[in-house]
Amino acid sequence: MSETASSSRAVPWWARPAARSWTCVPAPAEAQAFHASLPEYAPTPLTELPSLAAELAVGRVFVKDESSRLGLPAFKALGVSWAVHRVLAERAARGEDAGAVTLVSATDGNHGRAVARTARLLGRRAHIFVPKGVHPDAVTAIAAEKAEVTQAPGSYDEAVRQAAEAAAAPDAVLIQDTAWPGYEKVPGWIVEGYSTLCVEIDEQLAAAGVSAPELVAVPVGVGSLAQAVVTHYRSRPSGRAPALLSVEPEAAACVLESLTGGEPVSVATGDTTMAGLNCGTPSSIAWPYLHGGLDAAVAVTDGDSARAAGDLAALGVSSGPCGAATLAGVRAVLTGVGAGERRTALGLGPTSVVVLLSTEGTAANPYPAVDR
Numbered sequence: 483m484s485e486t487a488s489s490s491r492a493v494p495w496w497a498r499p500a501a502r503s504w505t506c507v508p509a510p511a512e513a514q515a516f517h518a519s520l521p522e523y524a525p526t527p528l529t530e531l532p533s534l535a536a537e538l539a540v541g542r543v544f545v546k547d548e549s550s551r552l553g554l555p556a557f558k559a560l561g562v563s564w565a566v567h568r569v570l571a572e573r574a575a576r577g578e579d580a581g582a583v584t585l586v587s588a589t590d591g592n593h594g595r596a597v598a599r600t601a602r603l604l605g606r607r608a609h610i611f612v613p614k615g616v617h618p619d620a621v622t623a624i625a626a627e628k629a630e631v632t633q634a635p636g637s638y639d640e641a642v643r644q645a646a647e648a649a650a651a652p653d654a655v656l657i658q659d660t661a662w663p664g665y666e667k668v669p670g671w672i673v674e675g676y677s678t679l680c681v682e683i684d685e686q687l688a689a690a691g692v693s694a695p696e697l698v699a700v701p702v703g704v705g706s707l708a709q710a711v712v713t714h715y716r717s718r719p720s721g722r723a724p725a726l727l728s729v730e731p732e733a734a735a736c737v738l739e740s741l742t743g744g745e746p747v748s749v750a751t752g753d754t755t756m757a758g759l760n761c762g763t764p765s766s767i768a769w770p771y772l773h774g775g776l777d778a779a780v781a782v783t784d785g786d787s788a789r790a791a792g793d794l795a796a797l798g799v800s801s802g803p804c805g806a807a808t809l810a811g812v813r814a815v816l817t818g819v820g821a822g823e824r825r826t827a828l829g830l831g832p833t834s835v836v837v838l839l840s841t842e843g844t845a846a847n848p849y850p851a852v853d854r
Contacts, residue, residue, distance in 0.1 A: 493814050494781035496741045497827040504774040508717035509677035513564045517678045522552050528686035531797050538816050541833035546683055549800040549843025556592035556842035564675030565668050566600050569655055584609055586649040587657045588641035590757045591620035592846050597657050598627035613641040616757050637751055639762050660704035661767040669767055676710035695724045696834035699808040701841055702728040702737045703761040705768035712775035725777040725828040729811030731756040735781040737764050755784045758804040786810035802847035805840035
């Protein structure tokens with residue numbers, strides 16, 4: 483089936499159902515064993531919400547709740563802890579002094595806090611660059627991890643550029659979750675770290691009597707988590723392949739724009755409460771996976787995300803604007819004008835199982851919810 487864009491109303495939407503036949507090699511299992519060895523490790527909850535299944539006219543809806551992961555209110559520590567482990571191991575193997583290294587990163591909030599926390603726990607220094615628009619409480623949380631924080635005057639992409647420059651200093655290393663030509667190894671390790679989340683979902687669905695979901699919705703910034711999700715579900719040798727949906731803010735829909743045009747592009751980003759998704763350029767290593775393995779992409783408004791966060795809170799799930807974006811995105815796709823066409827593109831029916839990745843709790847991104 484050829485790539486299509488929805489002609490219905492103003493749902494910013496792209497679909498390519500042929501993605502379910504795209505394949506790739508699986509992620510290595512070493513990251514999962516590493517995480518299991520950490521003192522604070524425990525699988526995060528996969529919560530079933532029947533009222534959402536009724537609203538969305540599907541069989542079952544589960545939310546992967548990342549509001550508490552390795553002591554932090556977001557999923558990012560999975561990728562950071564594994565990448566830092568690999569970086570320090572490589573430095574030690576080369577005979578370099580790993581104890582003096584400074585971990586450098588740019589962040590919209592959660593990633594930088596995970597880098598700062600990991601550095602503090604390991605007795606290393608951290609230097610975190612934060613772009614304009616990140617909530618002051620998120621910046622304070624990073625500084626509370628004993629990190630040096632530099633406020634960049636511009637966008638996330640500008641903060642990444644400044645972090646890369648700072649990491650060129652002796653005894654500094656960049657721990658960034660986006661890649662570009664020449665900087666791919668560390669972002670690749672971060673993606674590997676996220677695979678633990680997907681393995682947990684498999685085990686939790688099996689315990690609930692589900693062999694595989696029909697739809698998985700993932701929030702997207704630069705696309706690293708989506709790359710991990712695509713890798714997980716498109717590397718299976720047999721079985722039903724689920725549809726994979728990415729969700730972004732309308733103010734920063736770089737993946738949607740790239741998929742629509744068929745090649746990676748950078749977009750000028752605007753203000754959004756979905757701070758962790760406010761990214762203007764897809765990761766270079768994520769792009770082939772997004773282009774090949776995503777079935778669909780949608781962009782949502784801040785208001786839609788805030789209402790979804792409020793609804794999840796009422797159902798007992800703590801979710802910040804980025805995490806709740808997946809519920810907002812699935813609502814946009816499965817309801818309203820043109821929903822029938824979009825459901826068909828995703829292969830969904832009244833018995834389908836839907837998994838929403840809620841990647842942060844309210845403590846990670848303290849923007850207030852709107853009235854529902």
